[in-house]
Amino acid sequence: MNNASPLLRAPAGPRRPGERALAELGLAAPAANPADASPHTFPDAGAWRTEIPSVEGPEALAVVLDESARLDVPVHRVSQGSGVWMLSDAEITEMAGACAARGIELCLFTGPRGTWDTGGSTRTGSGGAGLRARGQDALAGCLEDALRATELGVSCLLVADEGVLWSLHRLRERGLLPAGTTLKVSALIGPVNPASVTVYERLGADSVNVPSDLTAAHLTEIRRVSGVPLDLYIEAPDDLGGYVRMYEAAELIRRAAPLYLKFGLSKAPGIYPYGAHLRDVALNTARERVRRGRLVLDLLARHGADGGMSPLGSRLPGPLNRFSVNPKD
Structure with missing residues (x-):
């Protein structure tokens, strides 16, 4: 028997947060414009x-896998921020196998970045060139x-430089990287x-981490x-701003599909580049990111907006528009 108030009972279809209560008070929002939805x-x-981001090694990955199973959080992708060069072959192999x-x-x-090398401009107020690869060696x-x-065995590479992205795409087109390798643009250069999203797509991006304040x-506008x-x-x-946009999740999906929901964590210490001296922080924050994901999924379910998730194991982006890799074109 459902004794909940009529205003709190589950609706027949997707709803906006608080929409029935607001309508009761004469504060109903305008209906969503179908033209705003992503096609x-x-x-x-x-x-x-x-x-799940910031999964910095095998131990953190094990925590994410255990916690996602315990909380029933579906995971399509895990990403790491410290870099390939901060992991041993054995660690990479273990993570790739797990x-x-x-099906994750x-x-x-990838590699050296300007914020960690000898360039002083990244430490100025302007930030200089940021994470981009400075020079031929980088x-x-x-x-x-x-x-x-x-x-x-790694299937996805994270990049923070347009030249690196274009070079990796060209290597992929020439068969020097596996054809199924996906290239992901970092939030720090999103x-x-x-127009700029289109440029990254044409340079070879298979997913683009846009800044969280869009x-x-x-x-x-991007989806058009x-x-x-x-x-x-x-x-x-x-x-990256510390924004918490849980109540916007359904609308973000409606507007931005196809979309990866990233479960980050505000008010947490930075852990890049990661090492054993940061172990407790890395494991505790990994666990909490999964819990935050559960909160987002619960919220979507309460609003009847949890449909439309890709099947687990899905990873490829589908056909995308690219610049020609033939310099004569």
């Missing part, structure tokens, strides 16, 4: 997938990381307008010109 999906017809056994895409960051390091990781209207999968922190780390 795109993943190739499996799903609108959204999930990602992810492959569960493993994404590792570019070479990123490509070396990519080749090593894919040889060890584009913020439709509005729903911005996402609709590009169908490349987007990644968006539903809760962002503090160095």
Whole structure:
């Protein structure tokens, strides 16, 4: 027997947060504009997938896998921020095997970046060139990381430089990287307008982590010109703004599909580059990211908006628009 107030009972279909209570008070919002909805999906017809970020090694991955099983949180992708070069061959192999056994895409960051090398401009107020690969040697390091990781079974590479992205795409087109390798653009260089998203797609991106402060209207603008999968922190780390957008999750999916919901964590210490000295923080925050994911999924379910998830094991982006890799074109 359901004794809940009529205003709190589950609706027949998707609803906005608080919409019936607001309507009762004469504060109903306008109906959603169907023209704002994204016309795109993943190739499996799903609108959204999930990602757990900052999974920095085998121990953190084990925590994520255990906790996601305990809380019944579906995981399509896990990503790591410290970089391929911060992991041993044995660690990469262990992570790749554990992810492959569960149909989860493993994404590792490529190589040297400007924020960690000798360039002083990244430590100025302007931030200089940020994470981009400074010079030939840094570019070479990123490509070396990519080749090593894919040889060890890694299926997704995270990049923070347009030149690295284009170079990896060209290697993939030439068969020097496996054809099924996916390339993911980092949130730290994420584009913020439709034209720039299109450029990243054409350079070889298979998913683009747009900044977490983009509005729903911005996402609709992007979706009018590009169908490349987007990644968006539903809760962002503090160095990306610390935004918590759980109540917007359904609308973000509606506007931005195909979309990876990233379960980040605000008010948490930075752990890049990760090592054993940060073990407790890394494991505790990994566990909490999964719990935050459960909260988002519960919220979607309460609003009748939890349909449309890609099947577990899905990872490819479908056909995308690319620049020609033939220099004569």
